[in-house]
Amino acid sequence: xxxxLASIFLCGIVVTYVANAVDYKEKFDSQNSRFQSAERNxxxxxxxxxxxxxxxxxAKLDLNNKIAKLEQTINSLNADxxxxxxxxxxxxxxxxxxxxxxxxxxxxxxxxxxxRAKAEExxxxxxxxxxxxxxxxxxxxxxxxxxxxxxxxxxxRLKQLLEEKTELQSRLDQILRQYGKITAPSEPVTxxxxxxxxxxxxxxxxxxxxxxxxxxxxxxxxxxxGQADGVTEGMRFHATRGDKYICDIVILxxxxxxxxxxxxxxxEGVQNQPKVNDRISTNL
Numbered sequence: 261x262x263x264x265l266a267s268i269f270l271c272g273i274v275v276t277y278v279a280n281a282v283d284y285k286e287k288f289d290s291q292n293s294r295f296q297s298a299e300r301n302x303x304x305x306x307x308x309x310x311x312x313x314x315x316x317x318x319a320k321l322d323l324n325n326k327i328a329k330l331e332q333t334i335n336s337l338n339a340d341x342x343x344x345x346x347x348x349x350x351x352x353x354x355x356x357x358x359x360x361x362x363x364x365x366x367x368x369x370x371x372x373x374x375x376r377a378k379a380e381e382x383x384x385x386x387x388x389x390x391x392x393x394x395x396x397x398x399x400x401x402x403x404x405x406x407x408x409x410x411x412x413x414x415x416x417r418l419k420q421l422l423e424e425k426t427e428l429q430s431r432l433d434q435i436l437r438q439y440g441k442i443t444a445p446s447e448p449v450t451x452x453x454x455x456x457x458x459x460x461x462x463x464x465x466x467x468x469x470x471x472x473x474x475x476x477x478x479x480x481x482x483x484x485x486g487q488a489d490g491v492t493e494g495m496r497f498h499a500t501r502g503d504k505y506i507c508d509i510v511i512l513x514x515x516x517x518x519x520x521x522x523x524x525x526x527x528e529g530v531q532n533q534p535k536v537n538d539r540i541s542t543n544l
Contacts, residue, residue, distance in 0.1 A: 497540040
């Protein structure tokens with residue numbers, strides 16, 4: 261009976277052991293499988309971590325490279341910006357300078373236009389005055405030619421009268437000789453040189469001026485003073501150059517601001533001929 265119980269108990273223990281052994285083995289296999297799976301997962305995780313770390317490091321490196329390139333680009337852009345700002349400032353200064361030059365040039369053009377307008381007005385006035393002076397000169401020349409013609413005619417008439425006087429004197433001498441009488445010798449007839457003197461030299465009036473025009477061929481000179489200064493026809497002026505006497509001028513025609521006269525007592529030599537700016541006066 262005991263043996264039977266012992267056998268039963270032993271069998272129970274064996275069954276329990278076997279059952280527990282099977283259960284432990286399953287648990288072991290399960291744990292081992294889970295462990296191996298965990299190891300594989302750990303390896304995979306570590307591998308993934310390493311890969312992620314590597315990728316992260318590469319990404320960091322790439323990012324750092326990009327940052328460096330961006331910094332270089334920024335530095336380059338800053339340099340370009342500074343250069344552009346410098347060029348802008350230079351261009352602005354140049355523009356301001358050009359604006360100043362343009363304003364000055366415009367002012368100069370305006371002044372030149374004003375000067376040109378005044379010059380044109382002066383030119384028109386000068387031409388008008390010149391035409392007036394030319395008309396006066398032509399009138400004076402015409403008057404002088406008329407007076408010279410009258411003088412020449414009077415000289416010719418005087419010469420004719422002197423010749424007639426000489427002829428009459430000769431006849432009278434012949435007649436008187438027939439009666440034994442002798443007349444006083446007559447003066448020889450000579451051609452007159454230059455125009456007849458209209459008036460004696462002026463001594464009591466002290467007038468001074470200069471010669472403003474000379475025509476040696478016609479023996480005429482124009483002086484800078486006229487009727488307004490007290491000049492009258494027939495006045496005699498003495499022309500000098502420094503301390504040197506040049507000639508006399510006998511006034512033939514008088515205008516308000518100038519007068520024209522006949523040249524007398526001319527000297528030989530070109531250097532002794534009257535010219536513009538020689539001084540003239542009524543008294544030496």
